[in-house]
Amino acid sequence: MTTSRNPNIAILGATGAVGQEFIRLIEERNFPFHQLKLLASARSAGKKLMVCGKEYTVEEARPESFEGIDIALFAGGSISKVLAPEAVKRGAVVIDNSSSFRMDPLVPLVVPEINPEDIAWHHGIIANPNCSTIIMLMALKPIYDISRIKRIIVSTYQAVSGAGKDGIDELLNECEAYSQGKEYTPKILPSASLPKHYPIAFNVIPQIDVFRENDYTKEEMKMVNETHKIFHDDSIAITPTAVRVPVLRSHAESIYIETEEVVSVESVKKAVDAFPGTCLVDNPAEMEYPMPLDTSNKNDVAVGRIRRDLTVENGINLWVSGDQIRKGAALNALQIAEYMISNSMF
The missing domain is CATH 3.40.50.720 (NAD(P)-binding Rossmann-like Domain)
Structure with a gap:
């Protein structure tokens, strides 16, 4: 030593x-x-x-x-x-x-x-x-510090690089074959180890990793179990859907939360903007919001589209993107x- x-x-x-x-x-x-x-x-x-x-x-x-x-x-x-x-x-x-x-x-x-x-x-x-858990919790911790989060509904939009270099090659090869009018037999996604594969170019695949007995995938259950452990709060109700999308790098997530107390959108934006490791990108008037192309090779998790839910008084919706190879x-x-x-x- x-x-x-x-x-x-x-x-x-x-x-x-x-x-x-x-x-x-x-x-x-x-x-x-x-x-x-x-x-x-x-x-x-x-x-x-x-x-x-x-x-x-x-x-x-x-x-x-x-x-x-x-x-x-x-x-x-x-x-x-x-x-x-x-x-x-x-x-x-x-x-x-x-x-x-x-x-x-x-x-x-x-x-x-x-x-x-x-x-x-x-x-x-x-x-x-897990990378999706990190990206989600970086956005949610500043809100949790204002008011405890009771419920999370999250859908992920995960880049093919999450499946490694083979996932990147699969997307690029499929796009090249499509542009040349050729057929391409997919062999990587949802997972190379699974018996059936689907194209990812011009497609989305609502399966990442294998399904568990409850019909949620292993990737989805990671987000549930890891969130409970990191926040030291097993009472948070969490429902995830993990989806692979034809993006090379950087994941995105659509997140709905219910807080214990009613919190204002402005207080959420202020907390997110001040939290280390996150950046607020939220200007609908100028069409500014987080996107994978902008967060790739960046350290911060970008948070935007923060808005009050239309149906629940203590509900907040937000959109998040972060580089899963970097911060994730x-x-x-x-x-x-x-x-x-x-x-x-x-």
Whole structure:
């Protein structure tokens, strides 16, 4: 372990979309580190990557890779279940972007702007929430602070990059085939592992991940369960619908909430505008509202179309968009690491 203030860092999944975003953000934010180790599968081992002007060789991720590491940033995937405990055994704190540990009662599930205090009770692993959950709760926390939220109805409009590079390629290949009058057989969405696939170009698919026994998808139930855990409020009634749309990057969400007390639209706008990590984009007269093209590669979650519900006095409707690879994944994890460094928690 390093004895300096700056930690030794490892990035697991360094060659993937989230891993590459980690590297970009480390450079952009001047993230402090003493030593850096880039890890990936055997297939990617040996690749050369530049970080902060220095060339690093990607190594195959093994349990012993985490010797001497203070903070391990895991980009996600099933490998987390295997390697996270191994990293912890060797003294590292793992910040994990997979769903493997999110609902473990011994693992904090953290959005630093919302519940940073939970970081303190970790037992070696800190979980990053689902991207759609992060984007939604960044918009709702400033409202929750005005008046407790009793009910949430949310529909997501999720970019194909949420399905990885294969999802992006699927959309682009389908668009190219359509423009040339050719047929293209879809093979990725809703999920490559499922027996049936649908085109995403000029289409929307109301299924992300597999269906559960209650006919909600795994993605939808993540939003329910993770919201309860992050807000420490199991009484919030939540109904989600998760939809894949033909957008390359950055998710959007239509959210209806009911608050315990009647709150004004102006107070909501003021709270959202003042909340760190969100930006208010809400000017109907000038046709200004959040859109994925504008929020892609941006750190803040944009919130707009804030309006009182037409049927319920304590109901508010809003529209949200945020980059699911940035704030929905890599940035959130890096902010957890930054919080730990600034509070001498490693």
